[in-house]
Amino acid sequence: MTDDAPIRIAVIGSGPAGFYAAGHLLSAKDRDIEVDMIERLPTPWGLVRSGVAPDHPKIKSVTRVYEKTAAHARFRYYGNVELGRDVDREDLLAHYHAVIYATGAPGDRPLGIPGEDLRGSWPATDFVGWYNGHPDNRDLDFDLSCERAVVIGNGNVALDVARMLTLSHRELRLTDTANHALEGLEGSAVSEVVVVGRRGPAQAAFTNPELLELGEMEDVDVIVDAQELERALQVPDESMDPTAERNVKVLRQYAARAPRGRSRRIVLRFLLSPAELVDDGQGAVSGVVLQRNELVADERGMLRAQTTGQTETLSAGLVLRAIGYRGRPLPGVPFDESRAVIANEGGRVVDPDGTRCRGEYAVGWIKRGPTGVIGTNKKDAQETVDAVLADIDAGMLHEPESPDADSVQEMLEQRQGDLVSYEGWSEIDRHERALGEPAGRPRVKLTDIEQMLRIAAAEQPADEPLDTLGLR
Ligand SMILES: Cc1cc2nc3c(=O)[nH]c(=O)nc-3n(C[C@H](O)[C@H](O)[C@H](O)COP(=O)(O)OP(=O)(O)OC[C@H]3O[C@@H](n4cnc5c(N)ncnc54)[C@H](O)[C@@H]3O)c2cc1C
Ligand SMILES: NC(=O)c1ccc[n+]([C@@H]2O[C@H](COP(=O)([O-])OP(=O)(O)OC[C@H]3O[C@@H](n4cnc5c(N)ncnc54)[C@H](OP(=O)(O)O)[C@@H]3O)[C@@H](O)[C@H]2O)c1
CATH class of the missing domain: 3.40.50.720 (NAD(P)-binding Rossmann-like Domain)
Incomplete structure (x- = not known):
């Protein structure tokens, strides 16, 4: 040098x-x-x-x-x-x-439980990539014909996917959700999403705005069982920070709310670990066996989930594992x-x-x-x-x-x-924004690499015909 x-x-x-x-x-x-x-x-x-x-x-x-x-x-x-x-x-x-x-x-983290590979059981990473138009995930085929979906995990990704499954058509149509996912989600029969945490509300990794946002959704009732919530709060958590304290407050408000007869529900459950996914006999998931937990402090005072030996089974045709990336x-x-x-x-x-x-x-x-x-x-x-x-x-x-x-x-x-080049990406960006503009959407994402390459090389005009959704 x-x-x-x-x-x-x-x-x-x-x-x-x-x-x-x-x-x-x-x-x-x-x-x-x-x-x-x-x-x-x-x-x-x-x-x-x-x-x-x-x-x-x-x-x-x-x-x-x-x-x-x-x-x-x-x-x-x-x-x-x-x-x-x-x-x-x-x-x-x-x-x-x-x-x-x-x-x-x-990558995604596996749960390591029987039935995890059944049809209808997915890592949230795939679902997220699919609705966001990642080229690796665009061809995935999510069957949304069931009424109940279960989301495993108590982080912000779990809340993201729960929201995406329950947003109204009007809410969805304002977004840059990939067109294939927009079509899939609009045809979805899922009316209840159960979000399952293995520990309690005080240990959930949600951030406050994301938890509050559930209660502001257009056509969703947020359901929290007051008894389950208080049971999960019985063991005091010395490491509770202001975010967790606010989360608990918000969850108590949800528990006190009467359902408003909305068409979809997000149910927040605690102290439950998935033990097994149930096979419908044809290789597809039909339910989740959940083990009930209690909280016990480890040698460092951290509250861990320990099974009580009791179980319950929730029927579900879609299971999304939102337990972290890898x-x-x-x-x-x-x-x-x-x-x-x-x-x-x-x-x-x-x-x-x-x-x-x-x-x-x-x-x-x-x-x-x-x-x-x-x-x-x-x-x-x-x-x-x-x-x-x-x-x-x-x-x-x-x-x-x-x-x-x-x-x-x-x-x-x-x-x-x-x-x-960066200029090539700018061509793609301009093209996507132009496609979204007539429908008031931020953009219509391109999801096919070959098409992106053509646009980046300025080989295709940006004025392709559009319908009112910006769907092509
Ligand atoms: C579903 C989800 C939603 C989120 N939402 C929010 C949110 O609303 N607000 C917020 O503040 N945070 C959010 N986060 C967190 C935030 O996205 C992350 O903190 C951040 O993206 C991590 O940045 P990164 O650059 O390390 O990784 P990434 O954002 O994953 O970027 C890695 C990049 O490397 C590229 N790459 C990978 N392998 C190679 C290779 N071999 N060669 C060349 N390129 C490669 C990838 O294509 C990618 O572009 C979210 C996270 C997830 C998973
Ligand atoms: N809007 C936003 O700001 C936004 C949106 C999405 C993501 N993000 C950020 O992106 C990061 C990643 O989010 P994330 O949700 O993937 O991860 P995360 O915040 O680490 O949450 C993972 C969740 O999975 C649970 N879990 C892990 N292993 C499990 C198992 N075997 N069985 C049952 N549950 C299990 C964890 O529970 P335990 O606590 O018990 O381990 C935790 O509740 C976070 O920092 C998040 O805040 C932010």
Whole structure:
């Protein structure tokens, strides 16, 4: 590295963590840093596009911050390039002084109970990807002909999927829900969604606005059994924070409310663990056997769920497991299987023997696991970028063989004939917004990679015929 040559850094993944890391790097004072972002999809933003619920458009406006980063003169975007498919770790280390892995946690966690693989039993990750138009999930076939769905888990993803199953047609039609999902959800017979937590209301991972929002839905009654709620609150939780206290208050209000005869219900249940999914005899799920729990403090005072030995069975034709996402290893990059994250210390990637992998860093969900809201990744990215900057100062970055920007461009063009530039993504963005506009929707998402590539290459006009829904 010569004194006047820029430091070239690759960020792999264009979700919040990748964009915050890029933003911090590009705004570092008195540094000549160039950032190339590599993203497996033609479209950026990670879970802001494919995770955040369609009825939360305000949250998605965080992308304006990322757009500013993308407009930086020292930033380049390479969409439709996957680490592990088009390039590998060695390619990156041959061209960059540092590589920051920001690939998120796209996998799901299994429950490990009998019947989990029956038809009609799905990880929430699939359902979320389906309604959000992720190209990997667009062809999934959700049978919504049953009356009751059960959602396992007491986190915000459980509330997202419960809401998506019960929003009214009017509410749904204002969103950017993928068209295939809009059609599926509008034809749905699901009238009751039971959200099941293995512990109590004080231990639920819901945040207050998300829990409150259920009570504001147009055509939904929220049902909480007062006796079950109070039973689950009998054991005091010393670690209860203000969010949990407010959640309990809101749940008590729901329990005191008389149902208003709405067409759909969300039922919040506690102290129940799924023990088995029931087979209808033809390989499809017809119910869930739930074990009743009580709360017991472990040696650290944490309240854990312990079975009482009693069970109950709920009939259901759809079961969504919203018990958390899971990181996936990247070829050749050290992975901590027990935590399902890239092995790292404060963002610096380390080998299993604890040796630093010079020039390699991690950020976001693949660094710390699948928890935290969008903003959490900003602070997390600062920690990783601080480590990069300290390593630059200490002369501890990696020395690549071909650090010049043109050689990377050449390599990527050779590996992937359909590179999508930031301008290409902007074409897709304009096209999607134009499709949504006549129906008052934020956008109509493209879900087919080939079509995205055509639009990105400006091969298809943006004025395709539309019906009133913006459905094509
Ligand atoms: C369903 C759901 C809803 C959520 N809703 C909210 C919300 O409303 N508000 C909120 O504040 N937070 C929300 N969150 C949390 C928030 O989305 C996360 O904190 C955040 O997205 C994590 O950022 P990340 O960049 O680590 O991962 P991601 O957002 O997952 O981004 C990872 C990116 O890496 C790309 N990638 C993966 N592998 C490769 C590869 N091999 N090569 C190249 N690219 C690759 C992916 O395509 C993706 O674009 C939600 C999370 C989920 C799961
Ligand atoms: N609107 C928003 O802001 C929004 C929306 C979606 C997601 N997010 C964020 O994204 C992150 C991920 O959300 P998430 O809902 O996937 O995860 P989460 O918040 O970690 O919640 C996971 C839930 O699954 C339960 N669980 C885990 N293993 C289980 C098992 N074997 N059996 C039964 N239940 C089990 C957990 O219960 P225990 O507590 O008992 O382990 C917990 O209630 C969170 O930080 C969340 O806040 C935010």
